Amino acid sequence: MAKKPNTPAAGQIRIIGGLWRGRKLPVPHSPGLRPTTDRVRETLFNWLAPVLQGAHCLDCFAGSGALGLEALSRYAASATLLEFERPVAQQLEKNLALLNAKDAKVFNVNTLNWLAKAGNAFDVVFLDPPFRKGILQDTLNLLEQNQWLADEAWIYVETEAEHDTLDVPASWRL
Template sequence: MVKKAHSAPQGQIRIIAGLWRGRKLPVLTHDGLRPTTDRVRETLFNWLMPVINGARCLDAFAGSGALGFEALSRHAAAVTFIELNRAVATQISANARLLTCDHATVVNQSAPQFLAQPGTPFDVVFLDPPFRKGLLQETVDLLEQNGWLSANAMIYAEAEAESDPLIVPANWLCHREKVAGQVAYRLYLRQATAEQAN
């Protein structure tokens, strides 16, 4: 499951609900690519149901694009997909065209490099980095430091169940959390800082 967990047949993902419910999208098989399973995605989007409609979303380690496309299917306003691997990023762009979706932006870059610059705030952020590379903590720090989060943003983080606890900013509250097999997933609710509240 940690290596390559597919709930759809290998080489495709299935959109669970919304505008494109049941649609299957091709996915490049790539070492380390680990699409979020249908079961975990369904739980996550149940958690996000009150906020996903009209949300500006960032899929920071897009991979298959499963999280971002699910968000778009459920009427997110726009999704920015960040993906380092060029071929995988090209496949995400092709899938956006397949869905005739004009609210998807694909950036072929590493997430830390992208987030190191001053940001435009997102309402929902998906963090599902490759396991055992230390990317999650670095990304969390950059999101908060560089202005990538709206006042009450929600941040989804997926990691190995046995990994060290994630150190999050003091204004992030753990809203929901679960473990599925070897994967722990959490949804954080960000509280506005004093500067944003005024």
């Protein structure tokens, strides 16, 4: 039996619901890029349904863009996608153009550097950082310290299974 290759292949994501339901979008090959599965996204966006319409969303470590694009498809007011890898950010720009998504912006930046500045408050924040890089806690701290979160903001965190606990600010509800 052949072994599965260690490096991910280029592929695609599918928008699960909303305006662009069923649309398939290309995702480039990039080590460590692992789009959130359809099943997880469907569950997540069912939970977010009451707060998503009209929300301003921040997709940190956007990667495939699956979370930010799904939010836009489900009538979020805007989505800001942060992606460090240039080829991945370029594909995100192309996918936004394919969808004619006018209310989205892609920034080819280091997320921690971007969050280190004061910013505008977001209603929904998606955090799916590269695994085993030790940057999730710093990301949480910067979101709080630099007022990136609206009152009653919702934050989705996807992390490796062995990550036991997060030290979240006292003002946050889990």
